[in-house]
Amino acid sequence: MALKVLSIVESAYRATIEEQDDTILWTSTALKGAGADIDVLLRGNAVNYGVKGQDASGLQFGAKKQTHPPELEVDLQRLMDQGAKVFVTTDDVAERGLERTDLIRGLEPVSRSGIAKLCADYDQIWHW
Amino acid sequence: MSDKKTITFALMDPPYENARSTTALRLINIAAERGYNVNVFAYEGAVGLPFTKQSPHANAVHGHDVDEEDHPLPHEWIDAIAKTADANGGTLDWINCGLCVDERGVHEALDFVRRGSPADLWKWAESSDNTLVIPTK
Amino acid sequence: MASYLLIESRDPFDSNDVASFYELAAGLVHEGNEVTVFLVQNGVFPARPSAKSEPLTNLARIGAEVVADDFSLRERGIKPERLAEGIGTSALDTVIDHLANGSKVIWH
Numbered sequence: 001m002a003l004k005v006l007s008i009v010e011s012a013y014r015a016t017i018e019e020q021d022d023t024i025l026w027t028s029t030a031l032k033g034a035g036a037d038i039d040v041l042l043r044g045n046a047v048n049y050g051v052k053g054q055d056a057s058g059l060q061f062g063a064k065k066q067t068h069p070p071e072l073e074v075d076l077q078r079l080m081d082q083g084a085k086v087f088v089t090t091d092d093v094a095e096r097g098l099e100r101t102d103l104i105r106g107l108e109p110v111s112r113s114g115i116a117k118l119c120a121d122y123d124q125i126w127h128w
Numbered sequence: 129m130s131d132k133k134t135i136t137f138a139l140m141d142p143p144y145e146n147a148r149s150t151t152a153l154r155l156i157n158i159a160a161e162r163g164y165n166v167n168v169f170a171y172e173g174a175v176g177l178p179f180t181k182q183s184p185h186a187n188a189v190h191g192h193d194v195d196e197e198d199h200p201l202p203h204e205w206i207d208a209i210a211k212t213a214d215a216n217g218g219t220l221d222w223i224n225c226g227l228c229v230d231e232r233g234v235h236e237a238l239d240f241v242r243r244g245s246p247a248d249l250w251k252w253a254e255s256s257d258n259t260l261v262i263p264t265k
Numbered sequence: 266m267a268s269y270l271l272i273e274s275r276d277p278f279d280s281n282d283v284a285s286f287y288e289l290a291a292g293l294v295h296e297g298n299e300v301t302v303f304l305v306q307n308g309v310f311p312a313r314p315s316a317k318s319e320p321l322t323n324l325a326r327i328g329a330e331v332v333a334d335d336f337s338l339r340e341r342g343i344k345p346e347r348l349a350e351g352i353g354t355s356a357l358d359t360v361i362d363h364l365a366n367g368s369k370v371i372w373h
Binding site: 133135147148151154155158159162164257258260261262263265 | 274275305306307336357358360361364365367368370372
């Protein structure tokens with residue numbers, strides 16, 4: 001049977017400006033596009049990746065402007081458009097003062113206590 | 129049934145920044161000593177681990193010259209692990225993420241290190257007995 | 266049910282996320298899985314008895330095996346004969362054993 005992986009993204013906004021994306025969302029999208037059976041769980045601060053209206057534009061050092069800042073909510077949408085499920089940990093959302101309506105559509109809610117059950121659906125869990 | 133296993137590791141941390149890179153090499157070394165086939169996909173800062181331009185230095189605070197300080201160079205540790213793997217009938221196959229190498233400029237790597245992409249990680253994951261991702265923070 | 270190895274490299278004095286990882290371990294035990302929690306690097310700090318040790322002792326009480334990397338303990342001067350209740354010691358080889366045996370191995 002084909003390998004099925006759950007990628008857990010917890011670390012957030014780590015070098016996203018320099019990389020112009022979150023490198024794990026990027027990798028997951030690349031793998032999904034190449035046919036991998038991979039879904040993503042956002043937990044901890046990474047639940048903020050689902051927030052609408054993030055804007056990292058405008059960074060400039062001397063004459064050097066950043067022309068393509070990260071667009072994390074767009075990247076999440078792209079990942080979902082590729083067919084990946086993107087789960088978001090509801091307890092972590094609430095703890096950070098967020099409501100469901102603050103987040104982009106399509107994210108599948110899972111409680112922190114539900115993650116153990118979710119793990120059973122996957123052959124491997126890659127925690128980034 | 130053969131005892132030889134194939135294990136894949138995905139690493140992210142650069143050398144000299146935190147304990148994870150050392151623990152990762154400890155794990156890889158154990159697998160090499162067992163004669164396993166070990167795959168390492170080095171992502172982001174981890175592409176700096178096999179960089180051959182690392183060089184040792186003296187340490188005035190320790191009161192050591194270069195030789196006395198014998199400063200660890202991760203690329204030498206990795207080279208030694210590769211030899212261990214070979215001596216025990218196993219392999220160490222190391223791929224550096226190419227884009228990560230480009231942006232960091234760490235092109236000079238041990239001669240057995242190859243350039244690749246996340247697709248290589250997935251191929252390895254599919255064909256290995258197991259995969260361990262050691263994330264950065 | 267499956268075998269899980271949860272490797273905790275971070276410590277609760279430094280990171281709030283560690284509590285969530287311990288909770289995941291408990292959840293996996295409650296789901297009927299075989300769970301080992303392997304503490305490594307600064308993750309061994311709560312193995313020295315303190316208020317932060319209790320979640321690990323509780324994990325052991327509900328059936329998880331909780332062990333600390335012997336090298337990490339020695340590196341920090343934590344005596345193996347003075348660990349919090351329920352916490353044992355182990356060599357890092359345990360991680361390779363679990364990988365070789367097909368456990369689901371998660372590093373935090």
